[in-house]
Amino acid sequence: MSAPDSAPAAAPLRLLLVVAVALVDVDGRVLVSERPAGKQLAGLWEFPGGKVEPGERPEQTLIRELAEELGIRVEEPCLAPLTFASHAYPDFHLLMPLYVCRRWTGTPRPMEGQALRWVRPKALRDLAMPPADAPLIPFLIDLLEV
Numbered sequence: 001m002s003a004p005d006s007a008p009a010a011a012p013l014r015l016l017l018v019v020a021v022a023l024v025d026v027d028g029r030v031l032v033s034e035r036p037a038g039k040q041l042a043g044l045w046e047f048p049g050g051k052v053e054p055g056e057r058p059e060q061t062l063i064r065e066l067a068e069e070l071g072i073r074v075e076e077p078c079l080a081p082l083t084f085a086s087h088a089y090p091d092f093h094l095l096m097p098l099y100v101c102r103r104w105t106g107t108p109r110p111m112e113g114q115a116l117r118w119v120r121p122k123a124l125r126d127l128a129m130p131p132a133d134a135p136l137i138p139f140l141i142d143l144l145e146v
């Protein structure tokens with residue numbers, strides 16, 4: 001049945017699949033990266049990652065993004081799924097699996113000029129992060145804080 005002529009059609013929901021990772025160092029700290037000026041949510045600290053491109057599996061996306069953003073090489077078995085974010089932004093709905101990774105080759109460095117920080121999971125609560133990330137923090141605290 002079609003909607004009556006007077007009712008405006010609801011805008012189709014845009015579901016955006018982004019994949020992110022908590023890189024964990026030997027001291028149990030997690031890497032966060034500052035979103036550059038000029039981008040949406042600029043200045044907020046986020047987990048490395050990015051949009052899953054057509055034809056990619058999420059793990060392939062992460063391996064690609066970690067090479068592009070941080071210059072490190074990650075093997076797929078070192079990516080362990082932890083939880084996911086599901087968050088309604090004004091213009092899209094974000095679905096973002098979060099992986100944990102403790103092993104990689106190379107030293108993370110800011111390949112795109114972004115600021116990087118290693119922080120204790122509890123300290124993530126005091127960082128300005130995108131709203132989608134807040135529900136992820138307790139999972140990292142449970143996993144990593146002794």
Ligand SMILES: Nc1nc2c([nH]c(=O)n2[C@@H]2O[C@H](COP(=O)(O)OP(=O)(O)OP(=O)(O)O)[C@@H](O)[C@H]2O)c(=O)[nH]1
Pocket residue numbers: 018019020039040041045046047048049050051094130131132133
């Ligand atoms: N990588 C990452 N993205 C996140 C996090 N939290 C969160 O809301 N996002 C959102 O997920 C989307 C990721 O997009 P992206 O990083 O691939 O792309 P972008 O907005 O920088 O634009 P671009 O396509 O020009 O690179 C953004 O809308 C970003 O705000 C997070 O912790 N890590």
